[in-house]
Amino acid sequence: MNINELAENLGLEPDEYLEILELLADSGKADIASLEEAIAANDAEGVVRAAHSLKGASANLGLTELSETAKDMEFKAREQDFNGIAEKMRVLKAKFAPVVELFHTSSP
Amino acid sequence: MTTHSTGIKRVLVVDDEEMIRATTMAFLEKIGLAYNEAQNGKEAMDMLQNEHYDLILSDVSMPGIDGIQMMEEIKETHPDMAFMIMTGYTADYTYADIISAGASDYITKPFDMKELKAKIERIAREKQILEELRETNDQLEIAIERANQMAVQAELASLAKSEFLANMSHEIRTPLNGVIGFTDMLLETKLTEEQIDYTSTIKRSGESLLSLINDILDFSKIEAGQMDLENIDFDPEILCHDVCDLIRPKIQGKPIEILCRIGNEVPAQIKGDPHRFRQVLVNLMGNASKFTESGEIEMALDMTEEKGGSLDFHVSVRDTGIGIPKAKLATIFEPFQQADGSTTRRYGGTGLGLTICKKIAELMEGDVWAESEHGEGTCFHFTGNVQESPEKTARRILPRTLKGKKILIVDDNQTNLGILRYLLESLGIRVHDLANGKEVLPTLKQAVTADDPFHLAILDIRMPDMSGYDIARLVRQSASPLSEVPLLAFSSSVVRAAKKCQDAGFDGFLPKPIRRQKLFKMIESLLSAKNGGDRTGAAGERQIVTQYSVREEMKRSVSFLLAEDNPVNQKLATMMLRKAGYQVEVANNGKEAVNKYTADPEAFHFIFMDVQMPEMDGIEATQAIRKAENKRGNGANPEARIPIIAMTANAMAGDREKCLEAGMDDYVSKPIKRELVFQMIDKYVFNKEVS
DSSP states (O other): OHHHHHHHHOOHHHHHHHHHHHHHHHHHHHHHHHHHHHHHHTOOOHHHHHHHHHHHHHHHHOOHHHHHHHHHHHHHHHHTOTTTTTHHHHHHHHHHHHHHHHHHHHHH | OOOOOOOOOEEEEHHHHHHHHHHHHHHHHTTEEEEEEEEEEEHHHHHHHHOOOSSEEEEEEEESOOHHHHHHHHHHHHHTTTEEEEOOOSSSOOHHHHHHHOSSEEESOOOOHHHHHHHHHHHHHHHHHHOOOHHHHHHHHHHHHHHHHHHHHHHHHHHHHHHHHOOOOOOOHHHHHHHHHHHHHTTOOOOHHHHHHHHHHHHHHHHOOOOOOHHHHHHHHTTTOOOOOOOOEEEEHHHHHHHHHHGGGGGTTTTTTEEEEEEETTSSSSEEOHHHHHHHHHHHHHOOOOOOOOEEEEEEEEEEEEEEEEEEEEEEEEESSOOOGGGGTTTTGTTTOSTTTTTTHHHHSSSOHHHHHHHHHTTTOOOEEEEEOOOEEEEEEEEEEEOSSOOOOOOOOOTTTTTTOOEEEEHHHHHHHHHHHHHHHHHTTEEEEEEOGGGGHHHHHHHHHTOOSSSSSESSSSSSOOOHHHHHHHHHHOTTTTTGGGGGEEESSOHHHHHHHHHOOOEEESSSOOHHHHHHHHHHHHHHHHHHHBBBBBTSSSSOOEEEHHHHHHHHHEEEEOOOHHHHHHHHHHHHHHTTTTTEEEEEEEEHHHHHHHHHGGGGGGEEESSSSSOOHHHHHHHHHHHHHHHTTTTOTTTTTTOOOEEEOOOTTTTTHHHHHHOOOOEEEEOOOOHHHHHHIIIIIIISOOO
């Protein structure tokens, strides 16, 4: 992740960007937890809601791949389509991992 | 040219009389030609199957087919065969018959060798010329084919050239816009006088370079026949005033009045190409400002004919400048021509401006031309056709707070007084005008005595016997309440005038020509400041209101309610909005938004509403807000209700319609961008009529 470039694209200072990214690390964790819960309960509407939230927030921060994966899950869930959702979940988590790590390693 | 001239080498002699054949062949022998003989047409035709001859010398009357019939038949299979017909004294055919049947020549029996030789030579020459002609023709055909191929290539090359030019100009413009944009920003920072001077020079140079590039691109577009006109709605009045505003800084220091007259019949909205329309006006006004040292420049817009939804317009730009010699009036519209060769050096410009203007006018089914007396000024005319706009938004609501106010206007220029009176009276303002500065103080005093004081005085700065500055100082030095009347200065010169006006005691400053909206907002601002009391700054100094500060004040006072549940989006949006200078209040969901709004409806100008939110989504929240407004009795009037802008992610089809149905006014896509926010403010706050 090139923080400087991502920040510049939004017209933000790098530290401002990191401040918002940390919010995403938290809200994203919550979204992913809701996603897993909804998938386990076969709750399509729950998947749509959580994926939509993650999609918008990550798109705002310029994290395109993460956003696209979430969007894919949202749209599939709208159609009640749970095919391959476990694999998508795995990809989503993999894309999200660097965001979380960024704050793990930098915090004491 | 190389001709492998075949000429005439082999001759076939056809005659039923042996004697004649023998004589003729003897002649041919002497001339040095190869020959053969046939007794009749049939035999001759048989021989032609296997042998080649260059010329057939034939008798006319023979048994079987005669000479002419034979010739016609042979021509079918040997179209190039040359014939010479030998005729007797009593011929069945005339000369005309023989030639029109296809013979090259004829010879009358008996003939001598010399005559035969001469005639054969003549035919040989003719054959050779024909052959050369045929060769030339072949070459010509090849050349034409090549030319066609080259034309196709040239067209491709021309396309590539246009594309290259378009790309280039984009590539050049992008960094140049950066230079100009950042220079603008630099000018807004704290700079020394010297730095301001240098920075302004960078900006001016950047802008003239930009206009040069634009001219060159336009010209190449015209050359390539690729200039197309748009057809969209625009307000010609605002456009004309905008152009005057743009030209104003260019006449700084020169005693010139810029006047803008819009005919009463000009609709608030027309359909056409505002960009090109504006381009022509900027060009004509720019020229006028370049070539005028003093006096006035007047732009006038009128509609000359209206027929079935089509409108003919006529713009005139009249100046009191150096004028153009009669002989040059036509040539100034040719590319790279100006009235005088030295003009380019002295006044700058590409020399393409007027050419482009004329072409644009022609595309609008009109024309651009000039009338001038050398030394007496110039009047440019621009005509064309636009469409009537179906949406006639005649939304000129009379602002209540200004209605009935009493305003004094002072200007030595009667045209200006007329325009100002017209504008103010359209608001229901009571107007008193004066053309002489000396009468201002007595008039103000008299009004106070009569217990009907003026609410505002608008003063021209440059007047012959008493300047606006002098009047302002006198007013401020008088006794209360006379000294407290708000004073608005208006002037053609803009450079540092605001500071001078402030020092003289003015409350507001507007450049000429006056724009309706700017004037109204300014007056509103001045009168409300008067009511609110304090317009003095920290150092007890008068704070002057300018056209920009009015807009800035408005912008700074814009306050948003942002309804968004996602903390990331929330933070990003508030950060951006606050950076741009707005005030933002956050609601975490629809319910909070409704509560915050209904608790203090006056506190917000705008609601940005996310659609999907927990507890209460954007649709429900909007419906609730509209319901609350209806209860308060202003929801029915779209002008009075709060604008609600939906923030949609890459929305599903139909989502936007749902938002509008629920009572939202507009939508922006997420993430919201600064320029989009400004567009919304411009649309819903700045451009709302003063009330």
